[in-house]
Amino acid sequence: MRVGVVTFPGSLDDRDAMRAIRLAGGEPVALWHGTHDLDGVDAIVLPGGFSYGDYLRCGAIAARSPIMAEVIDAAHSGMPVLGICNGFQILVEARLLPGGLIRNDHGTFIRRDQRLRVESTDSAWTSGFEQGQEITIPLKNGEGGFIADEATLDRLEGEGLVAFRYLDVNPNGSLRDIAGLRNERGNVVGLMPHPEHAVEPGFGPTTPAAMRSGVDGLTIFTSLISSTLART
């Protein structure tokens, strides 16, 4: 399975995302923001970083880059698309997911190993988790506060579109502790924490078992590969 990772000017975690795809058994494919070429990939990851230096709004300029026309079309026709951190901001700016992401309520950048609860396994990127499973993956953002109006929040909750929720600490003032969303169809998922940084023992979050042994993020990528294989 070929999974494209789009590099924008200012992307940081594109290589980490490609490594996570490889460790999950997929074939990562580098895609470039300035083209209209998806190179025949089966799924797409929009990686973390600071595209366009967060100018205008986080993700706003990247969401209007050439390749996003194809990404948006592909998402509408059901191709799995994952947005991580800045990628989540790009999905929101591209209106593929609702709401907005604003500066953290405490005004500072935060980096921590974050506990999350998987709230929806009904997506291409979360099907390998248990419903309600608690996982720990790194979080690092300055503008990760998820907001939406009350009606939208109620709809997201009612339709089960909240994919991940913060546990223990709400690190950025996100309303209803929302850390990630999925769309109605389940092919598009966006989240602020970074699953691609918790995929290999020795390089992930510290767990009670051993230092840096956390690999909870890998399930996001293995979910994609097994759910897509199951469909074809």
Add this chain to the structure above:
Amino acid sequence: MPTIVVEVMPKAELLDPAGKAVAAALHRLGHEAIGNVRIGKRFELHVDGEVDAPLLAAVEQLAADMLSNGVIEDVVSVRVSGAETSGAGVAGETR
């Protein structure tokens, strides 16, 4: 050269952490009379040629679609400014 000025503010009901930080600094400096501070954006679009109604309408659309995000921000004004000094000689208020 005519300039179209677009002003965007974070929605009043949302927390503006940047404005809050500035307000806290002002209070620390003894400016008790200042209550809240909110920080917005001002765009100056320099136009080659005349500003006509269709162009202004296109910019209003652009202000709503790209220069602001309606989920978190409001477009406060879109107007034509012909003067060199910013803030002066404002003409043709459209909102």
